[in-house]
Amino acid sequence: MAEERFTGRPPSAAVAARLPPGQHVDDGFPILTVGPTPAIAPDDWRMTIDGHVDAPVELTLADLRALPRSEYRGDIHCVTAWSKLDTSFTGVSVDALLDRVTLRPGATHAIARSYGGYTTNLPLGDLRGGRAWVVWEHEGRPLARAHGGPVRLLVPHRYLWKSAKWLAGLRVLDRDEPGFHERHGYHNDGDPWREERYSIPRERREWQTATVVATRRESAAARTLRLAPATPAAHVPGQHYDVRLSAPGGYTAERSYSAASSPLDGDWVEITVDRLEDGEVSPHLHDHVVPGDRIEVRGPVGNYFTWRGQAPLLLVGGGSGVVPLMAMLRHARHVAPSLDVHLLYSVRAPEDLLYRDELGAETTVTYTRRPPPGWTGLTGRLTPDVIAAHARPDTAAFVCGSHGFVDSAAQALAGLGLDWERIRTERWGPAGPD
Numbered sequence: 001m002a003e004e005r006f007t008g009r010p011p012s013a014a015v016a017a018r019l020p021p022g023q024h025v026d027d028g029f030p031i032l033t034v035g036p037t038p039a040i041a042p043d044d045w046r047m048t049i050d051g052h053v054d055a056p057v058e059l060t061l062a063d064l065r066a067l068p069r070s071e072y073r074g075d076i077h078c079v080t081a082w083s084k085l086d087t088s089f090t091g092v093s094v095d096a097l098l099d100r101v102t103l104r105p106g107a108t109h110a111i112a113r114s115y116g117g118y119t120t121n122l123p124l125g126d127l128r129g130g131r132a133w134v135v136w137e138h139e140g141r142p143l144a145r146a147h148g149g150p151v152r153l154l155v156p157h158r159y160l161w162k163s164a165k166w167l168a169g170l171r172v173l174d175r176d177e178p179g180f181h182e183r184h185g186y187h188n189d190g191d192p193w194r195e196e197r198y199s200i201p202r203e204r205r206e207w208q209t210a211t212v213v214a215t216r217r218e219s220a221a222a223r224t225l226r227l228a229p230a231t232p233a234a235h236v237p238g239q240h241y242d243v244r245l246s247a248p249g250g251y252t253a254e255r256s257y258s259a260a261s262s263p264l265d266g267d268w269v270e271i272t273v274d275r276l277e278d279g280e281v282s283p284h285l286h287d288h289v290v291p292g293d294r295i296e297v298r299g300p301v302g303n304y305f306t307w308r309g310q311a312p313l314l315l316v317g318g319g320s321g322v323v324p325l326m327a328m329l330r331h332a333r334h335v336a337p338s339l340d341v342h343l344l345y346s347v348r349a350p351e352d353l354l355y356r357d358e359l360g361a362e363t364t365v366t367y368t369r370r371p372p373p374g375w376t377g378l379t380g381r382l383t384p385d386v387i388a389a390h391a392r393p394d395t396a397a398f399v400c401g402s403h404g405f406v407d408s409a410a411q412a413l414a415g416l417g418l419d420w421e422r423i424r425t426e427r428w429g430p431a432g433p434d
Contacts, residue, residue, distance in 0.1 A: 010277045012250040019083055020192035020246075022254045024280070026082035029138075031146045031403040032427055034180065034304070035420050036410035038115040038166045038229035042142075042150040043156045051110070051171035054102040062152060064134065067092045072133050072154060074125070077192040079159040081242075081254050087144075089154050091135030094127045097170070106174040112153050112164040113171060117420050120162050120179035121188070122155065124172070131157055134167060146403060149194065159190040170363055185303035197200055198301050204233060207244060210297045212289055213268060215254075218354045222320060222380050223286045224260060227297060234263040235300035237327040238398065238426075241271060244296040255281040258324035259300060260428075262331035269300075272354065274320040305426045307331070310396035316387065316409045317331045318401025319347060321428060325400055326355055329362070342390045346382050364390070384412040400426040 010016070011025060014313035019025070042061050073088040103124075110127060112120050126132065133154045136143050143149035148165030153161045161181045182188050198205060210227040217223050218382035227241075235241075238256045247253075261270035275286040289295070307313065307328040315325040322345055332339050343363040347353050350372040356391065359365065366378035366386070378386065391413060399409045406427050413423050 005288050006245040006247050006253075008247040008251050008253045009280050010247065010249070014087070018085060020077055021195040022081055023077055023083040023192065024081060024253060026084055029084060029087075029147060030078070030080070030082055032078065032160075033146070033165065033403075033407075033425065034118050035116055035423055035425055036414050037407045039145065039146060040115055040150060040166060047149050047151065047167055048169040049097060049101050049172070050169065052104045052174050053172050054104060057100050059097070059100075061136065064092055064136065064151070067096050070096070070133060072135070074156060076156050076160055076163075079161055079186065079190070079197050080256060083163065088139050088371045089133060089135040090137035090140075091133045091151070091154070093130060094132040094134060094153075094170075095130065097134060098124075098128065101172075103172060105173070107172050109173045109176045111171045111173060111179060112162075112167060113169045113179055115166040115168045118164060118166075118180050120164050121177055121182060122158070122162060123175060123176070125376070126155060126158065127163075127170075131155065131241075151333045157191070159192050161185060161232035162190050181304070185301065197291050200301060203231065204299055204301065207296045207298050209294050212291050212293045212295065214291055215289065218272055220351055221275045221286075222272055222354055223275070224270050225285065225289060226261075226268050226270050227295070228268045229297055232267040233300060235259045235269060235327075236303075237262065238324045239302045239304045240324070241269065241297050241299035242301065242430065243271070243281065243285070244298070245284060246296070254283050256301075259327050260323045260330075261327060262334050264331065264334045272320065272323045288334060296306045305398065305400070305424050307396075307398065309336070311336070312395050313342075314391050314395045314397045315341070315343040315398065316382070316399040316401075317343065317345050318405035320354065321401030321426070322354055323400075324426065325398060326358075328398065330358075344382055344387065344390060346401070374430065382409060384415065387412045388416055391416050391418065396422055398424045398425075398426075401428070
């Protein structure tokens with residue numbers, strides 16, 4: 001079995017005690033965002049506290065800075081399985097903000113609202129008692145825009161999707177009301193110590209064994225694994241699977257990989273693994289797994305970045321960000337061969353091109369560093385003009401790649417008049433600036 005050759009990088013006992021189930025330490029600060037990144041000047045930032053209160057209030061950043069400062073120093077945990085230890089944020093406690101309003105009888109919950117439209121729900125008990133902050137500094141510096149600056153919510157005892165970036169307000173409610181991710185398959189509570197990641201059927205939350213039935217090399221750094229789960233479940237294009245490897249001594253490591261295949265391809269699913277030189281799981285899957293090996297999988301998971309037949313369809317991928325988009329393209333070829341669909345695919349060089357034998361007339365490739373000899377197509381980064389040639393206001397757009405790539409493409413699409421809900425984004429890769 002593949003797990004017998006996996007050794008992993010087990011943390012020390014002291015670090016392991018600080019990691020919730022399924023988490024691993026990331027020394028950086030990965031960037032994960034829904035939709036385009038808002039740009040709010042600090043002087044223009046405002047937040048409101050309204051809803052089930054006697055009188056709403058509006059606060060500026062200057063108002064926040066006038067309140068007693070409070071610092072959080074500790075750990076944060078993302079639903080995508082990374083944890084950042086011993087980090088710090090500075091701002092004000094949510095207690096101090098809620099003290100500025102009078103809650104009406106029966107107030108029980110709040111919805112945090114972000115610039116850009118994102119929402120997430122929390123019981124008031126999760127926001128009070130010194131458990132939550134509104135922050136504008138990270139590790140002594142102004143909070144970077146990519147991480148929610150100028151101001152974000154911080155609820156460190158919940159998965160980070162509950163810590164809304166680019167905070168625009170808190171609406172107090174007399175009932176629970178699911179937010180954005182809670183409506184798209186994430187757990188309502190999001191407690192990392194209870195591993196409350198997803199609100200999905202039980203059979204998809206449980207680990208099962210999958211047999212590797214085939215592998216193929218897509219590039220020097222990418223390899224596709226065809227997995228046959230013991231209990232197959234049809235995925236929606238864009239969903240992902242969690243993969244867990246076990247080492248001797250009981251240590252396990254989990255990572256998430258997007259499905260690359262159509263659910264109509266068979267009772268199996270394909271994932272494409274991009275080998276990261278400093279990775280723990282991807283080198284093992286890329287270098288050592290062979291047909292006949294068995295690995296543990298869980299899923300499929302995710303409801304936000306999924307294609308469910310919307311048209312016209314524009315897919316914009318950078319590097320290995322093309323993987324979930326390929327599942328959408330393959331599925332579209334199955335169910336709607338005449339669908340208005342186009343894939344814009346950005347890669348650095350010819351050796352980085354994935355699925356080269358399947359890319360057809362509906363695909364436009366651009367090489368950002370080195371095109372192949374005799375290439376007469378696009379070179380350089382995808383420009384707004386290139387994106388505009390394949391988009392219109394009713395387009396359903398899916399964008400996947402590194403943070404900078406996704407943000408640039410999403411901003412271009414938003415500039416064309418696409419509604420925020422029609423631009424679905426997924427980001428991967430190294431940490432951004434903090």
